[in-house]
Amino acid sequence: xxxxxxxxxxxxxxxxxxGILSILFVVLIFTFLLKEGFLFFxxxxxxxxxxxxxxxxxxxxxxFGILPLILGSLIVTLGAxxxxxxxSIACAFYISEVAQGRIKDILKAGIEMLAAIPSVVLGFIGMxxxxxxxxxxxxxxxxxxxxxxxxxxxxxxxxxIITISEDAxxxxxxxxxxxxxALGATxxxxxxxxxxxxxxPGIIAxxxxxxxxxxxxxxxxxxITGNAAVIPTTFLQPVRTLTATIAAEMGETVxxxxxxYSLFAIGIxxxxxxxxxxxxxxxxxxxxxx
Amino acid sequence: MNKRILNKRLDxxxxxxxxxxxxxxxxxxxxxxxxxxxxxxxRLSLGFFTSFPSRKPEAAGILSAWVxxxxxxxxxxxxAIPLGIGSAIYLEEYAPKNRLTALIEISIANLAGxxxxxxxxxxxxxxxxxxxxxxxxxxxxxxxxxxxxxxxILSTREALRAIPFSIREASYAVGAxxxxxxxxxxxxxxxxxxxxxxxxxxSRAVGETAPLITIGALTYIAFLPQPPVILSGEFPFIRxxxxxxxxxxxxxxxxxxxxxxxxxxxxxxxxxAGIIVLLGIxxxxxxxxxxxxxxxxKKTRW
Numbered sequence: 122x123x124x125x126x127x128x129x130x131x132x133x134x135x136x137x138x139x140g141i142l143s144i145l146f147v148v149l150i151f152t153f154l155l156k157e158g159f160l161f162f163x164x165x166x167x168x169x170x171x172x173x174x175x176x177x178x179x180x181x182x183x184x185f186g187i188l189p190l191i192l193g194s195l196i197v198t199l200g201a202x203x204x205x206x207x208x209s210i211a212c213a214f215y216i217s218e219v220a221q222g223r224i225k226d227i228l229k230a231g232i233e234m235l236a237a238i239p240s241v242v243l244g245f246i247g248m249x250x251x252x253x254x255x256x257x258x259x260x261x262x263x264x265x266x267x268x269x270x271x272x273x274x275x276x277x278x279x280x281x282i283i284t285i286s287e288d289a290x291x292x293x294x295x296x297x298x299x300x301x302x303a304l305g306a307t308x309x310x311x312x313x314x315x316x317x318x319x320x321x322p323g324i325i326a327x328x329x330x331x332x333x334x335x336x337x338x339x340x341x342x343x344x345i346t347g348n349a350a351v352i353p354t355t356f357l358q359p360v361r362t363l364t365a366t367i368a369a370e371m372g373e374t375v376x377x378x379x380x381x382y383s384l385f386a387i388g389i390x391x392x393x394x395x396x397x398x399x400x401x402x403x404x405x406x407x408x409x410x411x
Numbered sequence: 412m413n414k415r416i417l418n419k420r421l422d423x424x425x426x427x428x429x430x431x432x433x434x435x436x437x438x439x440x441x442x443x444x445x446x447x448x449x450x451x452x453x454r455l456s457l458g459f460f461t462s463f464p465s466r467k468p469e470a471a472g473i474l475s476a477w478v479x480x481x482x483x484x485x486x487x488x489x490x491a492i493p494l495g496i497g498s499a500i501y502l503e504e505y506a507p508k509n510r511l512t513a514l515i516e517i518s519i520a521n522l523a524g525x526x527x528x529x530x531x532x533x534x535x536x537x538x539x540x541x542x543x544x545x546x547x548x549x550x551x552x553x554x555x556x557x558x559x560x561x562x563x564i565l566s567t568r569e570a571l572r573a574i575p576f577s578i579r580e581a582s583y584a585v586g587a588x589x590x591x592x593x594x595x596x597x598x599x600x601x602x603x604x605x606x607x608x609x610x611x612x613x614s615r616a617v618g619e620t621a622p623l624i625t626i627g628a629l630t631y632i633a634f635l636p637q638p639p640v641i642l643s644g645e646f647p648f649i650r651x652x653x654x655x656x657x658x659x660x661x662x663x664x665x666x667x668x669x670x671x672x673x674x675x676x677x678x679x680x681x682x683x684a685g686i687i688v689l690l691g692i693x694x695x696x697x698x699x700x701x702x703x704x705x706x707x708x709k710k711t712r713w
Contacts, residue, residue, distance in 0.1 A: 239618020337526025
């Protein structure tokens with residue numbers, strides 16, 4: 122009896138410990154980003170970092186302005202929103218309200234598959250098909266543009282947006298729809314006059330989580346957006362994002378150099394952006410529950 | 412009257428539009444994959460799996476890449492699965508409703524939303540530099556373990572929550588302790604769904620590239636980590652050791668990325684072949700997950 126109590130005590134403590142660990146990991150992420158990033162901000166102020174127009178980390182004199190990178194991330198994300206949000210919402214409605222039986226199952230499986238495809242693979246496909254296609258259509262010197270990034274990332278955000286929106290639509294009480302239909306509304310009217318309003322907070326949360334995914338995405342962006350650190354003016358020019366900068370340059374930096382610390386500083390900015398997006402999405406989701 | 416006909420038409424239009432876009436989307440995806448497949452299939456041979464990378468595209472293979480992926484996955488699974496399931500059990504079965512629990516919940520939600528490159532930065536700062544693990548299998552595996560941890564926790568919690576409370580009450584009623592209830596009743600009942608989540612999380616880790624590139628995993632490696640079991644002709648005949656954990660590595664997606672960024676046409680064919688292998692692995696894992704879930708659903712009687 123005694124032995125069993127001891128065993129149970131140990132197991133409970135171990136389980137408690139593994140629960141605590143996730144706090145530790147978040148704290149570790151914070152400390153390491155801040156520790157390395159802080160060394161950077163001692164030399165260069167946050168304001169010059171964010172508003173600087175030139176990213177020349179290894180030329181002499183070096184310049185650390187991430188405005189082009191921030192705008193690069195923003196334009197790709199904006200494009201991805203335009204591509205994916207309307208399509209995903211329509212798709213979610215189609216799956217939960219219109220499609221039936223076999224088609225519904227196939228669609229759901231297809232979306233799950235799309236979510237499972239690694240981003241290098243999508244990047245490669247974008248590189249071999251989409252990039253040459255855009256180059257020919259718009260008669261550009263290169264097809265590696267913000268637009269190609271937007272389209273590919275839009276595709277990658279779709280599974281997230283569709284599944285969460287679908288949950289939100291399914292959570293709308295059946296009586297709403299039945300009420301609308303009883304009043305003589307067609308199914309289409311019930312959808313866009315009644316159901317969408319009830320499901321809106323969930324749909325907004327879904328879109329925001331999709332956006333969070335787009336901003337954080339790295340490999341596909343690095344492969345198809347051309348990686349030129351210039352302030353973008355149109356969708357048809359190469360851009361470079363925050364994530365791609367970290368992944369592409371970290372391998373080549375000297376440990377302890379300003380360049381090394383600057384990439385951690387970019388990490389801080391990225392962390393803050395995604396944190397805000399996720400918290401806002403969470404707020405919308407909780408409002409939905411109430 | 413006219414308006415009613417219009418509305419009816421709109422109704423039908425949405426349905427037709429839905430089916431059309433669905434078919435179109437599926438077709439485009441299919442064509443793209445067939446394209447990659449045709450490109451890469453010619454390179455898929457036994458030699459492709461047993462050769463190291465090379466400067467000559469025809470001679471290059473993915474030996475170091477798939478062995479590296481296997482090593483990393485072993486480390487990731489070893490760390491993330493027990494930790495993830497453990498914290499899910501804590502949160503669902505044990506945790507009191509207090510500040511600390513709320514803090515854990517927020518941390519997990521946060522970890523789940525952090526971009527994967529940032530995990531790379533953490534891995535670089537913590538494992539590569541601070542623990543001085545260098546760019547080793549262990550550093551890569553630990554980095555990916557933290558990355559998939561929230562995924563495993565969230566799916567396991569979902570699985571535990573689906574077990575009706577009456578099962579726990581029945582177990583207590585016949586005198587079982589808390590842990591006996593969890594271990595003998597709740598976990599077995601939730602096992603199928605837990606497995607599904609774990610497999611999906613691991614399949615995500617297989618394709619993850621950005622954090623590994625950020626911690627500085629090498630792209631050109633012409634040797635393998637020391638195997639855990641070595642057979643030899645001398646006395647103990649078998650040597651078991653985990654020295655390989657500290658060897659440098661490359662992984663399948665990194666190798667593909669490396670080939671993609673080379674200009675010669677031959678390497679792009681290699682990349683296609685590598686992608687067939689990578690997609691094969693991830694889709695196989697996903698199918699297994701779907702099958703496990705399906706069987707669990709059939710078994711469930713509440």
